[in-house]
Amino acid sequence: MRPHRLHRSPRLRRSRRHRPPTATTATSAASLALLTVVTAVTATACGGGGVVGGAPGTSGVRDPYFPKAGNGGYDVTHYALDLAYDPGTHHLTGTATLTARATRDLSALNLDLKGLDVGKVTVDGVSARRYRDGQELTVRPREGIDRGARFRVTVRYSGTPVTVTDPDGSEEGWLRTADGALALGQPTGSMAWFPGNHHPSDKATYTLAVTVPKGLRAVSNGEPAGEETKGDRTTYRWRTTEPMASYLATLALGRYDVERTTTAGGLPVYTAVDPDQAKASRAVLARLGEVVEWGERTFGPYPFSSTGAIVERPGDAGYALETQNRPVFPGAPSTELLVHEIAHQWYGDSVTPKTWRDMWLNEGFATYATWLWEEEHGGDTAQRTFDALYAGTYFDEAGSDEELWSFPPARPPDAAHISGVPVYQRGAMVLHKIRQTVGDGPFRALLKGWAEKYRHGNADTDDFTAYVEESAPRKDFGGIWADWLYGEGKPRRP
Secondary structure: OOOHHHHHOOOOOOOOOOOOOOOOOOOHHHHHHHHHHHHHHOEEEOOOOOOOOOOEEEOOOOOOOOOOOOOOOOEEEEEEEEEEOOOOOOEEEEEEEEEEEEOOOOOEEEEEEOOOOEEEEEOOOOEEEEEOOOOOEEEOOOOOOOOOOOOEEEEEEOOOOOOOEEEOOEEEEEEEEEEEEEOOOOOHHHHHHHEEEOOOEEEEEEEEEEEOOOOOEEEEEEEEEEEEEEEOOOEEEEEEEEEEEEHHHHHHOOOOOOEEEEEEOOEEEEEEEEEHHHHHHHHHHHOHHHHHHHHHHHHHOOOOOOOOEEEEOOOOOOOOEEOOOEEEEEEOOOOOHHHHHHHHOOOOOEEEEHHHHHHHHHHHHHHHHHHHHHHHHOOOOOOHHHHHHHHHOOOOOOOOHHOOOOOOOOOOOOOHHHOOHHHHHHHHHHHHHHHHHHHHHHHHHHHHHHHHHHEEEOOOOOHHHHHHHOOOOOOOHHHHHHHHHOOOOOOOOO
């Protein structure tokens, strides 16, 4: 959702807290001048007197809504993060080592990092120059990096992580909680706690070591890889072996009731629940395995090595988020919200959008998953939900009916609307129109086939429309694309 910010489903709309933003370190005039030099030339003399060949990687991948997000010239394959956090002083110390492959000859490259003070930077163990300009950390190695070469960038950094306010007013990045902190990243908040190539098109594996005061826990994505206490500090280690977009990375620090179980099919389940929410969460989390196994029957094999959930106190975050294989909830979730976030493990986490314009491929699918769940568990049919949306009788909130038709799901007008009502509900309506066109059996096959074709990869709306047309070549989808996916206003209903 954008997730879900509460899943930003209109019936589960997130609350918004507004914390004053933390000031970032100002960039000096000298640094700006040096950055200008770096980006203006393709080969310049380095400190040792040699010549660095290649050209600087771009500071952004030209995402239609977040043009400075991500960076050009390289792909990250692995993040190794070594962090320490003190909730009393709100101080974070980190060392991030990025293993990457150059996609062009590079004389310099950029990383995304918001706030925090940067210490030493090395490229393949050799000290490198670095420059700051807003969220851009430019790294200039002593020697150029050839296209196709694999290299490692290590950044040592520290400071007070910031909370990021999104264009729609919601908060992400580093969120302080009553007993620790919670890191959420959609769409750009991950750059508040580690440097990286922060765009969904660049997925990587992760290892994470986090040291916190004894008595607190550190919970993240993937699998627990050990813990060790020395004196008054405990280090927790986590490992994510399936590719993950950085916006899906999470870190929850605090006191949690942890439970480890398995589903009936043997899939490991790891849940971490704030003790304040343990009683209220018990019944719905007991259904987590049931929801995952329903998802496997509906969408195909579960794409990750484990599942689970992190349940924080209400107010710690203003929304739920489908953080990979372990979604985060602000308080005890409803079954509907659990289904939504688990469905994202297929649609959004495994099949990840190429750009933020393609958010409906996340939210439309996850919303339609809740329609299917209700249909199969004694609730409204998907057709009845579709009819209520079209008739204007679905929403409780004033104005949501008008908002539903305010823009097409595949073309949000700007970054502030990528989690708007049309992305969720009208996106689900697109899927229902496809189901009506092809029939139930082919539609079920299409859901599984889409998840399989782009498993652990990236896809955009053009990929999806082409896939649907290839799956049912004798059907005409032109009206669906023109009226429901891209059309302005409320379509006529035959």
